[in-house]
Amino acid sequence: MSTLLSVNNVSKQFEVNGRTVQAIDAVSFAVEKGECLAIVGESGSGKSTIANIILGIYAATSGSLTFNGSELPAKRSKEYRRAIQLVQQNPLSSLNPRRSIGASLRLALDVHDIGEKAGRAKRTGELLEDVGLPADFRRRSPSSLSGGQRQRVAIARALACQSELVVLDEPTSALDVLVQARVLKLLKELKDSRGLTYVFITHDLSVVRNIADRVAVFERGKLVELGQTSAIFTNPQNPYTRRLIGAVPVVSREEAALRDRLMEQESGNA
Amino acid sequence: MSAPTLKIDDLKLSFKTWSGTAQVLHGISLHIKKGERVALVGESGSGKSVTARIVLGMLQQLKSARIAGSVEFEGVNLETLKPASRHALRGTRMSMIFQDPTSSLNPVYPIFAQFKEVLERAQPGITNEKAREKAISALADVAINEPDRVLDSYAFQLSGGMNQRVMIAMALANNPALLLADEPGTALDVTVQAQTLKLMSELVKKHHTSVLFISHNLGVVREFADRVYVIYKGNIVEQGPTERLFDDPKHPYTRALLSAVPRITGGGIPDLDDDPGRFTAPLVAHEGYSERELLA
Numbered sequence: 267m268s269t270l271l272s273v274n275n276v277s278k279q280f281e282v283n284g285r286t287v288q289a290i291d292a293v294s295f296a297v298e299k300g301e302c303l304a305i306v307g308e309s310g311s312g313k314s315t316i317a318n319i320i321l322g323i324y325a326a327t328s329g330s331l332t333f334n335g336s337e338l339p340a341k342r343s344k345e346y347r348r349a350i351q352l353v354q355q356n357p358l359s360s361l362n363p364r365r366s367i368g369a370s371l372r373l374a375l376d377v378h379d380i381g382e383k384a385g386r387a388k389r390t391g392e393l394l395e396d397v398g399l400p401a402d403f404r405r406r407s408p409s410s411l412s413g414g415q416r417q418r419v420a421i422a423r424a425l426a427c428q429s430e431l432v433v434l435d436e437p438t439s440a441l442d443v444l445v446q447a448r449v450l451k452l453l454k455e456l457k458d459s460r461g462l463t464y465v466f467i468t469h470d471l472s473v474v475r476n477i478a479d480r481v482a483v484f485e486r487g488k489l490v491e492l493g494q495t496s497a498i499f500t501n502p503q504n505p506y507t508r509r510l511i512g513a514v515p516v517v518s519r520e521e522a523a524l525r526d527r528l529m530e531q532e533s534g535n536a
Numbered sequence: 537m538s539a540p541t542l543k544i545d546d547l548k549l550s551f552k553t554w555s556g557t558a559q560v561l562h563g564i565s566l567h568i569k570k571g572e573r574v575a576l577v578g579e580s581g582s583g584k585s586v587t588a589r590i591v592l593g594m595l596q597q598l599k600s601a602r603i604a605g606s607v608e609f610e611g612v613n614l615e616t617l618k619p620a621s622r623h624a625l626r627g628t629r630m631s632m633i634f635q636d637p638t639s640s641l642n643p644v645y646p647i648f649a650q651f652k653e654v655l656e657r658a659q660p661g662i663t664n665e666k667a668r669e670k671a672i673s674a675l676a677d678v679a680i681n682e683p684d685r686v687l688d689s690y691a692f693q694l695s696g697g698m699n700q701r702v703m704i705a706m707a708l709a710n711n712p713a714l715l716l717a718d719e720p721g722t723a724l725d726v727t728v729q730a731q732t733l734k735l736m737s738e739l740v741k742k743h744h745t746s747v748l749f750i751s752h753n754l755g756v757v758r759e760f761a762d763r764v765y766v767i768y769k770g771n772i773v774e775q776g777p778t779e780r781l782f783d784d785p786k787h788p789y790t791r792a793l794l795s796a797v798p799r800i801t802g803g804g805i806p807d808l809d810d811d812p813g814r815f816t817a818p819l820v821a822h823e824g825y826s827e828r829e830l831l832a
Contacts, residue, residue: 308725309696312681322569413580442579450805469725472755472798476805499800513730515755517782517794520801 269335270463271320271431272296276329278487279317282348284290289315291487294328297431302457302464304474304495306510307484313467316484317433321352329396331430348378352427355436357416361408367394367405367419393422398452414445418452433465438473450477470512475499483507499524508532539611540831541714541746543567547605548772549586549595560586563605565827569624569712571744573737573813575778577751579793582646583770584750588716591748592632593622627657631707635719637699641691647702648687651709658710673707678735682787697728705735711743711813718750733760754797758782763825766790768815786822788813 278290281516288310297303318324320331320340331338340345354360361370371390375381383388391401408416417437424432428528432451439448453475457464466478474481474495481498483491483506491504502508512529516522549561561583563723568574576584584597593614595601607614609630614622634640642650651671662670668687673684678701691699700721706830707715720736721729737760740747751757757764764781766774766789774787785791792815795806821827 308727309778348603416602442580442791443754443796444808447798447805447808450798451807456803470798471726472800473693475802476798496802499802509727511800513726514800515726515730515753517758517797518799518801519783521799524801 267416268299269296270333270405271465272332273316273320274330274332275332276316276319276326278319278324279311279327284346287488289318290326292490293480293484293487294329295489295492297463297465299463301459302466302476302477304466304468304469304481304482306468306474306481308469310486311484312437312487313469315482315487317352317435317465317467319430321350321433322346324330324438324505325391335363338472342380348427349429350431351426351427353417353420353432353437356440357413357420358408359415360420361423363408365407366404367408367411370408370419371404371530374423376410378427381428390426393426394419395421396425396456398448405425412445413441414449415439417449421449421452421456425460425462429462431465431481431511433467437470446473453477470489471499471511472516483510502528505532538570539608540567540569541610542748543606543608544587544591544832545606545608547587547590547607549583549590549602551774552600552602557602560770564765564767564770564772566748566765566772566775567827567831568748569830570713570746571741573740573747573749573760573762574594574749575749575757576767577754577757577764577766579752579767582767582829584752584767585718587767588632588750589717591632591714593625605830627654628710629712630710630714630716631710632716632718633703633707633720634721637703638696639690639697639721640703643690643692646688646690647694651687651702651706654706654709661797670709672707674709677708677739678702678705689818696724697732698734700724700728701735704705704732704739708739708743708745711745713741713746715745715747717747719752720749721755721756722751729756736760754782754794766793770820771813771816773817774820774822775827776825780822786820788817792813797832 276290276293281286305313319326325340328469365453368390371393372381372386375386375389391402394403396399399415401419415526439447441449456462466473478495481495482489485506491507498507503510508528508531512525512532518523544566546563546565547561550557550559576587578584589595590603592605596603648671653669655667655670671687672683675686680686680701690757723730750763761778763774764778767787779804785794792808796808
């Protein structure tokens with residue numbers, strides 16, 4: 267595997283009411299091609315800030331990012347904006363309500379000039395079919411779709427421009443559990459069939475356990491633990507990671523047993 | 537035996553819309569005995585929140601709502617009460633906690649002013665000193681260790697977890713018989729959510745408060761409730777004691793729901809065996825836990 271994105275000693279400070287807030291504090295990690303790296307943490311941990319830095323929405327205060335071996339500029343060229351895409355939490359606010367689904371997808375193709383102009387209308391239908399929606403959804407408006415369907419459209423749009431890295435910011439936390447399972451399944455299939463790379467940002471550790479290859483745990487702007495998913499969940503090294511896993515509400519006895527074991531370790535160490 | 541705190545019998549609700557009527561509740565029956573913590577769990581649009589709103593009497597005034605069936609609170613049919621006496625129940629004998637604590641507190645009044653308003657519902661004309669004293673002890677119950685600072689703050693100056701604890705303290709300040717908790721803690725971080733649920737759990741146990749706990753989060757329900765009703769499209773589809781229902785779900789819908797929850801022990805994303813046709817199968821009550829048996 268080769269490295270697609272590397273984050274090198276990145277820090278980000280915000281000035282808030284004259285005070286300096288260290289949102290990201292000297293963070294380094296790499297995202298390998300074809301993997302799903304989960305970034306987990308609570309609100310204020312800096313997980314969304316690092317996502318915005320990867321996307322080029324914020325410039326890092328210090329440190330650098332490299333993508334496919336070359337340094338990412340603070341002001342992104344169109345090429346990088348195409349290659350790194352975002353799927354947000356609430357598709358109702360990320361899709362233009364006045365624009366049909368087809369027009370939203372078409373815009374992505376037009377902006378990045380993908381494929382022959384004549385074939386683009388047809389292409390939007392194929393994109394919808396790729397995410398498990400009927401092609402004639404093109405004519406519908408976002409408000410006439412269910413939450414899960416809208417999220418599929420948002421995924422289709424992120425994939426429309428042949429992106430290499432998709433930043434998924436809480437993509438399923440607004441969905442019901444049955445819908446969530448289907449959308450997660452779709453994300454996994456798309457990743458495997460197209461060799462996509464995901465940065466999956468979430469606070470939901472049960473989801474992370476089942477979709478991520480590796481997990482990065484953030485606490486107050488610092489990367490406190492990074493490792494293979496199974497290792498993080500069976501033998502977390504950092505007390506904060508143990509506390510996070512220990513707080514997950516669970517539905518089965520096996521899970522409760524795992525959680526109790528971790529909490530025991532935690533109180534043993536304290 | 538005294539009457540259950542809440543008894544809902546064959547409750548139906550429909551809304552009149554421009555294109556006809558939309559049936560939301562198809563005749564649900566549930567009850568909560570004194571001190572019991574009962575969960576109503578289902579997906580969005582299943583009818584969980586409207587049930588709580590009917591209990592509070594917030595839908596009855598709505599012109600487009602058609603309600604049938606009975607809701608009894610401590611043995612009194614709420615339908616027979618005058619609007620004024622219904623109003624008197626809210627905030628005193630029954631209270632509610634909402635999902636997002638920050639938006640359910642008024643941003644232009646400090647916490648104390650709102651706390652006093654709550655206390656005045658039960659004791660009209662309570663003095664500032666007395667109210668402050670009560671508020672401080674209520675906040676101590678939810679493990680807030682600087683009550684004075686919190687009471688003089690505005691909601692937006694406090695963290696989400698702190699606001700949620702304030703809401704819990706307010707909801708329980710008048711020692712209600714029934715607490716309606718609609719997705720409490722969903723907007724909070726997991727560690728904070730775990731703490732607030734634990735606090736709430738201890739408090740209602742201490743005061744023998746009956747709780748109707750409304751949630752879509754199965755894990756949270758398993759942690760909090762004694763008994764569970766699963767609701768799907770306005771029908772109760774399964775009911776039983778929490779442990780048995782989670783270990784041995786019997787209704788196809790409950791099974792699908794439980795299998796769809798990702799596990800922290802791994803196992804991948806499940807293949808859903810979902811045939812929504814089977815989700816409408818009739819109510820399954822675990823042995824000894826049907827409405828008839830429990831209310832006998």
